Amino acid sequence: MENTGHTKYTHLMLLVLAIILLVASIVGYIVSQRMNVNQTGENKTQITIIPTIAPTLIPYPVKGSLVLKEKAGQDMKLVMPFTIDIFATSSKDTVAGYDVVLSYDTGALETQAIQNKADSFRIFTYKRANHISVSATKNLSITEEIRFAQTPILSFTFIAKKKGTYMFSLKPVGSETSKLVNEAAAVTYPETNDIRIEIN
Numbered sequence: 001m002e003n004t005g006h007t008k009y010t011h012l013m014l015l016v017l018a019i020i021l022l023v024a025s026i027v028g029y030i031v032s033q034r035m036n037v038n039q040t041g042e043n044k045t046q047i048t049i050i051p052t053i054a055p056t057l058i059p060y061p062v063k064g065s066l067v068l069k070e071k072a073g074q075d076m077k078l079v080m081p082f083t084i085d086i087f088a089t090s091s092k093d094t095v096a097g098y099d100v101v102l103s104y105d106t107g108a109l110e111t112q113a114i115q116n117k118a119d120s121f122r123i124f125t126y127k128r129a130n131h132i133s134v135s136a137t138k139n140l141s142i143t144e145e146i147r148f149a150q151t152p153i154l155s156f157t158f159i160a161k162k163k164g165t166y167m168f169s170l171k172p173v174g175s176e177t178s179k180l181v182n183e184a185a186a187v188t189y190p191e192t193n194d195i196r197i198e199i200n
Helices: 008-034
Strands: 062-070 081-089 097-103 109-116 121-127 131-138 151-160 164-169 179-181 187-192 194-199
Touching: 008 097, 008 121, 008 131, 062 179, 062 194, 081 097, 081 194, 097 151, 109 121, 109 131, 131 151
Parallel strands: 062 187
Antiparallel strands: 062 081, 081 151, 097 131, 097 164, 097 179, 109 151, 121 131, 164 194, 179 187
16 A cells, blocks of 8 residues: 655655664674684684673564575475575564574575565675574665565575584574564564474
8 A cells, every 4th residue: 555645754764764774784793703713724713702691682572473484395405405485474564674683504504595575675684603684674765655464575595515404593693683673663573483494
Protein backbone atom coordinates (compact mmCIF):
# COMPACT_ATOMS: atom_id res chain seq x y z
CA MET A 1 0.00 0.00 0.00
CA GLU A 2 1.52 3.36 -1.02
CA ASN A 3 1.80 6.13 1.53
CA THR A 4 1.72 9.52 -0.22
CA GLY A 5 1.90 11.37 3.10
CA HIS A 6 5.66 10.91 3.61
CA THR A 7 7.23 14.21 4.71
CA LYS A 8 10.75 15.56 4.62
CA TYR A 9 10.95 14.58 8.30
CA THR A 10 10.31 10.92 7.44
CA HIS A 11 13.01 10.95 4.78
CA LEU A 12 15.39 12.60 7.25
CA MET A 13 14.61 9.90 9.85
CA LEU A 14 15.34 7.16 7.26
CA LEU A 15 18.63 8.83 6.35
CA VAL A 16 19.62 9.13 10.02
CA LEU A 17 18.71 5.45 10.57
CA ALA A 18 20.82 4.41 7.58
CA ILE A 19 23.80 6.39 8.87
CA ILE A 20 23.43 4.94 12.39
CA LEU A 21 23.31 1.34 11.08
CA LEU A 22 26.31 1.96 8.82
CA VAL A 23 28.40 3.57 11.59
CA ALA A 24 27.51 0.78 14.05
CA SER A 25 28.55 -1.85 11.50
CA ILE A 26 31.86 -0.10 10.75
CA VAL A 27 32.66 0.27 14.46
CA GLY A 28 31.87 -3.42 15.01
CA TYR A 29 34.15 -4.36 12.11
CA ILE A 30 37.04 -2.26 13.46
CA VAL A 31 36.65 -3.72 16.96
CA SER A 32 36.57 -7.30 15.62
CA GLN A 33 39.69 -6.67 13.52
CA ARG A 34 41.61 -5.42 16.55
CA MET A 35 40.70 -8.57 18.47
CA ASN A 36 42.46 -10.79 15.91
CA VAL A 37 46.20 -11.20 16.56
CA ASN A 38 48.30 -12.80 13.81
CA GLN A 39 51.78 -14.25 14.24
CA THR A 40 54.36 -13.45 11.58
CA GLY A 41 55.59 -16.18 9.28
CA GLU A 42 53.73 -19.03 7.65
CA ASN A 43 51.74 -20.11 10.68
CA LYS A 44 49.00 -17.69 11.72
CA THR A 45 47.36 -18.00 15.10
CA GLN A 46 44.04 -16.31 15.77
CA ILE A 47 43.28 -15.33 19.35
CA THR A 48 39.66 -14.70 20.23
CA ILE A 49 38.96 -12.86 23.47
CA ILE A 50 35.88 -14.24 25.20
CA PRO A 51 34.48 -12.05 27.98
CA THR A 52 33.80 -13.78 31.28
CA ILE A 53 30.55 -11.83 31.59
CA ALA A 54 28.21 -11.69 28.61
CA PRO A 55 27.56 -8.15 27.36
CA THR A 56 24.27 -6.66 28.52
CA LEU A 57 22.02 -6.11 25.53
CA ILE A 58 19.61 -3.20 25.35
CA PRO A 59 16.21 -4.61 26.39
CA TYR A 60 14.27 -3.92 23.20
CA PRO A 61 10.90 -5.67 22.91
CA VAL A 62 10.71 -9.08 21.19
CA LYS A 63 8.50 -8.90 18.13
CA GLY A 64 8.45 -10.60 14.73
CA SER A 65 10.80 -13.35 13.61
CA LEU A 66 13.83 -14.24 11.50
CA VAL A 67 13.77 -17.88 10.36
CA LEU A 68 16.64 -19.90 8.91
CA LYS A 69 15.64 -22.50 6.31
CA GLU A 70 17.77 -24.93 4.36
CA LYS A 71 16.88 -24.80 0.66
CA ALA A 72 15.02 -28.01 -0.28
CA GLY A 73 16.48 -30.65 -2.58
CA GLN A 74 20.15 -29.85 -2.10
CA ASP A 75 22.99 -32.34 -2.42
CA MET A 76 24.72 -31.93 0.97
CA LYS A 77 28.14 -33.26 0.03
CA LEU A 78 31.70 -32.10 0.48
CA VAL A 79 32.71 -29.16 -1.79
CA MET A 80 29.16 -28.94 -3.19
CA PRO A 81 27.48 -25.52 -2.74
CA PHE A 82 24.38 -25.36 -0.53
CA THR A 83 22.05 -22.51 0.37
CA ILE A 84 20.55 -21.24 3.63
CA ASP A 85 17.69 -18.71 3.33
CA ILE A 86 16.39 -16.23 5.90
CA PHE A 87 12.68 -15.35 6.06
CA ALA A 88 11.42 -12.34 8.05
CA THR A 89 8.12 -11.43 9.70
CA SER A 90 7.67 -7.96 11.19
CA SER A 91 4.36 -8.52 13.07
CA LYS A 92 2.48 -5.68 11.32
CA ASP A 93 5.29 -3.18 12.00
CA THR A 94 6.82 -1.30 9.09
CA VAL A 95 10.46 -2.09 8.34
CA ALA A 96 13.05 0.59 7.55
CA GLY A 97 16.11 -1.54 8.27
CA TYR A 98 17.40 -4.71 9.86
CA ASP A 99 20.54 -6.44 11.11
CA VAL A 100 21.30 -10.14 10.76
CA VAL A 101 24.05 -11.91 12.71
CA LEU A 102 24.62 -15.42 11.30
CA SER A 103 27.00 -17.66 13.27
CA TYR A 104 28.54 -20.84 11.84
CA ASP A 105 31.79 -22.79 11.74
CA THR A 106 33.91 -20.47 9.60
CA GLY A 107 36.81 -22.93 9.67
CA ALA A 108 34.81 -25.71 8.01
CA LEU A 109 32.39 -23.70 5.84
CA GLU A 110 33.34 -21.14 3.19
CA THR A 111 30.93 -18.38 2.18
CA GLN A 112 30.45 -18.30 -1.59
CA ALA A 113 27.71 -15.67 -1.96
CA ILE A 114 25.25 -13.51 -0.04
CA GLN A 115 22.16 -12.55 -2.04
CA ASN A 116 19.77 -9.73 -1.19
CA LYS A 117 16.23 -11.08 -1.69
CA ALA A 118 14.43 -7.86 -0.66
CA ASP A 119 15.05 -5.39 -3.48
CA SER A 120 13.68 -2.42 -1.50
CA PHE A 121 16.71 -2.65 0.81
CA ARG A 122 20.42 -2.05 0.40
CA ILE A 123 22.68 -4.47 2.29
CA PHE A 124 26.15 -4.14 3.80
CA THR A 125 27.97 -7.38 4.68
CA TYR A 126 30.84 -7.89 7.12
CA LYS A 127 32.71 -11.15 7.60
CA ARG A 128 33.82 -11.65 11.22
CA ALA A 129 35.96 -14.36 12.84
CA ASN A 130 33.02 -16.67 13.66
CA HIS A 131 30.02 -15.09 11.95
CA ILE A 132 28.71 -12.81 9.21
CA SER A 133 26.94 -9.53 9.97
CA VAL A 134 24.52 -8.01 7.47
CA SER A 135 23.01 -4.54 7.89
CA ALA A 136 20.19 -3.42 5.61
CA THR A 137 18.55 -0.04 5.11
CA LYS A 138 15.48 0.78 3.06
CA ASN A 139 16.26 2.60 -0.18
CA LEU A 140 15.34 6.28 0.17
CA SER A 141 13.61 6.17 -3.21
CA ILE A 142 11.01 3.73 -1.82
CA THR A 143 8.05 5.72 -0.47
CA GLU A 144 5.60 2.93 0.34
CA GLU A 145 5.58 1.26 3.73
CA ILE A 146 7.16 -2.20 3.84
CA ARG A 147 6.10 -5.04 6.12
CA PHE A 148 7.53 -8.56 6.23
CA ALA A 149 5.27 -11.61 6.34
CA GLN A 150 7.47 -14.72 5.98
CA THR A 151 9.33 -12.68 3.37
CA PRO A 152 12.63 -14.01 2.00
CA ILE A 153 15.26 -11.34 2.72
CA LEU A 154 18.67 -13.03 2.43
CA SER A 155 20.20 -16.10 0.83
CA PHE A 156 23.63 -17.46 1.85
CA THR A 157 25.58 -19.94 -0.28
CA PHE A 158 28.31 -22.03 1.39
CA ILE A 159 30.77 -24.78 0.48
CA ALA A 160 31.85 -27.27 3.15
CA LYS A 161 35.56 -28.05 3.38
CA LYS A 162 35.06 -30.84 5.96
CA LYS A 163 32.45 -33.51 6.56
CA GLY A 164 30.35 -33.22 9.68
CA THR A 165 27.25 -31.69 11.30
CA TYR A 166 27.16 -27.91 11.46
CA MET A 167 24.99 -25.42 13.32
CA PHE A 168 23.72 -22.11 11.95
CA SER A 169 22.41 -19.58 14.47
CA LEU A 170 20.97 -16.04 14.58
CA LYS A 171 21.67 -15.59 18.30
CA PRO A 172 23.58 -12.48 19.51
CA VAL A 173 27.37 -12.52 19.26
CA GLY A 174 28.87 -10.16 21.81
CA SER A 175 27.08 -6.85 21.38
CA GLU A 176 25.95 -7.66 17.81
CA THR A 177 22.34 -8.78 17.49
CA SER A 178 19.80 -9.62 14.82
CA LYS A 179 17.14 -6.91 14.92
CA LEU A 180 14.37 -5.14 13.00
CA VAL A 181 13.97 -1.34 12.86
CA ASN A 182 10.70 0.37 11.94
CA GLU A 183 10.00 3.72 10.22
CA ALA A 184 10.05 5.53 13.59
CA ALA A 185 13.54 4.09 14.28
CA ALA A 186 12.15 1.82 17.03
CA VAL A 187 14.17 -1.41 17.41
CA THR A 188 12.77 -4.87 18.15
CA TYR A 189 14.47 -8.23 18.61
CA PRO A 190 12.84 -10.90 16.42
CA GLU A 191 12.42 -14.49 17.55
CA THR A 192 15.04 -16.66 15.84
CA ASN A 193 15.84 -20.32 15.25
CA ASP A 194 18.93 -22.52 14.82
CA ILE A 195 19.33 -25.18 12.16
CA ARG A 196 21.75 -28.09 11.76
CA ILE A 197 22.99 -29.46 8.48
CA GLU A 198 24.94 -32.62 7.83
CA ILE A 199 27.65 -32.77 5.16
CA ASN A 200 28.47 -36.27 3.87
